[in-house]
Amino acid sequence: MPNTAAPLDLLLLPTWLVPVEPAGVVLKEHGLGIRDGRIAFIGTRAEALALGAAQVRELPDTLLAPGLVNAHGHAAMTLFRGLADDLPLMTWLEQHIWPAEARWVDEAFVRDGTDLAIAEQIKGGISCFADMYFFPKVASERVHNSGIRAQIAIPILDFPIPGAASVDDSLRQAVELFGELKHHPRIKIAFGPHAPYTVGDENLEKVRVITEELDAAIHMHVHETAFEVQQSLEQRGERPLARLGRLGLLGPRFQAVHMTQVSDDDLALLVESNTSVVHCPESNLKLASGFCPVQRLWQAGVNVAVGTDGAASNNDLDLLGETRTAALLAKAVAGSATALDAHRALRMATLNGARALGLEQEIGSLEVGKAADIVAFDLSGLAQQPIYDPVSQLIYASGRDCVQHLWVGGKPLLEDRRLTRLDEQRLNATARSWGQRIGGHGH
Ligand SMILES: CSC[C@H]1O[C@@H](n2cnc3c(O)ncnc32)[C@H](O)[C@@H]1O
Ligand SMILES: [Zn+2]
Numbered sequence: 001m002p003n004t005a006a007p008l009d010l011l012l013l014p015t016w017l018v019p020v021e022p023a024g025v026v027l028k029e030h031g032l033g034i035r036d037g038r039i040a041f042i043g044t045r046a047e048a049l050a051l052g053a054a055q056v057r058e059l060p061d062t063l064l065a066p067g068l069v070n071a072h073g074h075a076a077m078t079l080f081r082g083l084a085d086d087l088p089l090m091t092w093l094e095q096h097i098w099p100a101e102a103r104w105v106d107e108a109f110v111r112d113g114t115d116l117a118i119a120e121q122i123k124g125g126i127s128c129f130a131d132m133y134f135f136p137k138v139a140s141e142r143v144h145n146s147g148i149r150a151q152i153a154i155p156i157l158d159f160p161i162p163g164a165a166s167v168d169d170s171l172r173q174a175v176e177l178f179g180e181l182k183h184h185p186r187i188k189i190a191f192g193p194h195a196p197y198t199v200g201d202e203n204l205e206k207v208r209v210i211t212e213e214l215d216a217a218i219h220m221h222v223h224e225t226a227f228e229v230q231q232s233l234e235q236r237g238e239r240p241l242a243r244l245g246r247l248g249l250l251g252p253r254f255q256a257v258h259m260t261q262v263s264d265d266d267l268a269l270l271v272e273s274n275t276s277v278v279h280c281p282e283s284n285l286k287l288a289s290g291f292c293p294v295q296r297l298w299q300a301g302v303n304v305a306v307g308t309d310g311a312a313s314n315n316d317l318d319l320l321g322e323t324r325t326a327a328l329l330a331k332a333v334a335g336s337a338t339a340l341d342a343h344r345a346l347r348m349a350t351l352n353g354a355r356a357l358g359l360e361q362e363i364g365s366l367e368v369g370k371a372a373d374i375v376a377f378d379l380s381g382l383a384q385q386p387i388y389d390p391v392s393q394l395i396y397a398s399g400r401d402c403v404q405h406l407w408v409g410g411k412p413l414l415e416d417r418r419l420t421r422l423d424e425q426r427l428n429a430t431a432r433s434w435g436q437r438i439g440g441h442g443h
Contacts, residue, residue, distance in 0.1 A: 008035050008041060009410065011048055011049070012031060012059060012374070013031045014064040015028065015060055015063070015379075016379075019365055019366040024343045026389070032366060034374075034407070035410075036410070037372055038372055039371075042367075062404065063391075064374060064377075065346065066363065066373060066374065068127065068319040069127070069129070069349065069356075069364060070121060070317065070322075071306060072308070073131060073309055073311075075117035075133055076109060076117065077310035078310075080097065080312040084100075087287070089287045090225075090227065110135040114133075114138070114142040115427055116427050117129075118422065119419055119427050120311075121317050122148060122406055122414050123414060123419065124317065124319060125319070125377065125400060125403040126317070127148065127413075128357070129150050130150070130153065130219060130356075131152050131153065132153040132192040136153070136174075137173070137177055145421075147186075147408055147411055147421055148408055149186040149408055151189075151359075152190065153192030154173060154174035155192050156192060156203065158199055159198075171206060178214055178216060188358070189216065191207050194220070196222060197240075201243075204249060208247060217255060219255045220244075222256040222257060223239075223266070224289050225260065239266065250269065252273075253358065255275075255357070257277075257278040257280065259297075260289055262293050267296065270302045276303040277292065277356075279294055279306055280309040282308065282325050283308070283309035285329075286313055292333075293334070294329075294334075295330055295336065298340075305348060306319060307353075318399075320349075321399065324345075326345055326349075327341070346394070373407065375405070376404045376406070383397060384397050403417070
């Protein structure tokens, strides 16, 4: 129970406070108090000031919201940004990305690429991200050092990958890392079978058994393209999602990334199993993978979160921009301007992301008792005036350059647009030097 009598560590006094839960609410003349890394108080300005705080911050023209949750990505792929553009998924993966990964990905690559991704995400208002990439132990060390929050999924593919000689090797590493980080306040280890077309039944069964035992999440690309579904029908006589259901993998701990193909049976399966969907509209657009029917999903009660995917298929890790794309695209796909409004879109990028990652008790909304993962958006710009609904202005008229401050667990990671723990110049130079090495070898 939060101690309501003790003074606050920090009191934030923004123009608009958008808690996300309750839905659709915008509080004015309110303050938010932080104590011991948690939200200790939300109430009127007058009440807040009466409590007393070690530090008080007036935030004029500022919208305070829960930190954004990027529910799918491959962090270290920032170093492959722009390496192979304008290609369809399987050509992109098989002929460009997988060969480049075999050539370049090692622990140093993951260290530097993940740091770059973390910095980009903090600057874009993201306080928590889901990662699925090679050398996950290295990625978790970078998350630990940087102060951000993350779910790290251990990659599982039927063939040898950088850092793991076999599925059994990956699973052994996963169980070990899971045990090591079980009590980490900001890192959650999940299992990441890559996709239905790269992991056979036998290995999926192993994933089911271990994740059930550990109560761990499963993060997987599913129904990314019509081709994936067609191929599975031809080779196995069933749709990939139905196969995952038959194998007992679906459920509230399962995160189905992409889902551009949703039949009525698929929808029923998602609903009855309480499986979350992670929507990655820009990657789906860029690789021409298809369109996720977002309105159909949320109307049926499916939890839909938002993800950027990796920087090699997007090509940025801008979740605010992604959410705008999601809101606009949902309308076009449904043929309805009400398919996804700005408030629901912000909820998808915060609380729904937290729920998909099993973190909804901890983050995703501004509620007393939750961790103080908070973003401050500066809406004072010319292009944001006038302001009738600040959430509409945030989603439809703002870019990530308006992110001014970010706190994770009450700790400031971005202050007045400056990274507090990472050296931006050094990250920039390191990324350029990787680019020269990789580009200089004709990939
Ligand atoms: C299991 S480690 C991640 C693995 O996935 C590859 N990847 C990146 N983006 C996508 C995507 O949109 N669909 C499928 N696979 C993707 C990445 O390059 C790694 O090899
Ligand atoms: Zn992906």
